[in-house]
Amino acid sequence: MEHKAKTIPEGKTRVLVVDDEARYARAIEVLLHARGYEVLTAPDGQTALALAAEEEPNLVLLDIRMPDIDGFEICRRIREFSQVPIIFLTALAEDADKVTGLHLGADDYVTKPFSAPELLARVEAVLRRARPTERTVPGPEVQVGGLRVHFAQQRVYVQDREVHLTPTEYRLLYHLARNAGRVLAPEYLLERAWGGKYREEQQLLRQAILRLRRKVEHDPKNPQYIQTRPGIGYVLVLPE
Numbered sequence: 001m002e003h004k005a006k007t008i009p010e011g012k013t014r015v016l017v018v019d020d021e022a023r024y025a026r027a028i029e030v031l032l033h034a035r036g037y038e039v040l041t042a043p044d045g046q047t048a049l050a051l052a053a054e055e056e057p058n059l060v061l062l063d064i065r066m067p068d069i070d071g072f073e074i075c076r077r078i079r080e081f082s083q084v085p086i087i088f089l090t091a092l093a094e095d096a097d098k099v100t101g102l103h104l105g106a107d108d109y110v111t112k113p114f115s116a117p118e119l120l121a122r123v124e125a126v127l128r129r130a131r132p133t134e135r136t137v138p139g140p141e142v143q144v145g146g147l148r149v150h151f152a153q154q155r156v157y158v159q160d161r162e163v164h165l166t167p168t169e170y171r172l173l174y175h176l177a178r179n180a181g182r183v184l185a186p187e188y189l190l191e192r193a194w195g196g197k198y199r200e201e202q203q204l205l206r207q208a209i210l211r212l213r214r215k216v217e218h219d220p221k222n223p224q225y226i227q228t229r230p231g232i233g234y235v236l237v238l239p240e
Contacts, residue, residue, distance in 0.1 A: 017029060018065075028061060031120065180237075184235065
């Protein structure tokens, strides 16, 4: 399907809304416009992928049930070239679908039907986590074995090979690295990486930890760096 790219004013936050249900897409577009966002819409997967690549949105709102390519596959393909934050829009309440989306690299999900305040809160929270912020750090970088986290540049290396993380993945690793050697409770990590309203969303944390391990560990099933302390939390292990 052909599409027309919109020219987005400099400095505007742009959101790509991917939904084949016109009423939802239009309602979200009006809502986001009212908050000052610039909005691109895509009624199918091919258009969504083209806009994600060409327009470089700051956030993608992605429906799971799409007519040509489902949202899971769209998410997987976007992750091949972009770490843009993704929020799944789903009418499905099954945990398996939520887990699948998070496993593929989504940052959050909203279940239809949703209220305007809920959607705006999720959008603003994800965008806030994605923005660079001033931080007090213990030094310019932390190195644990072959894993190096460079705070000033917000870059991560494994054996001198750069690893590309989503904003949520980086924020999670950042807090683990700042507290290397200390076991951090799930509630602490959720509040720091997602926000206070997410303290009970341990599924989000588990999936993010799995994604991180796939990217930084030689053997994600037997992690060397990011380890679980059952019943306590997670720790970035310091070399003995």
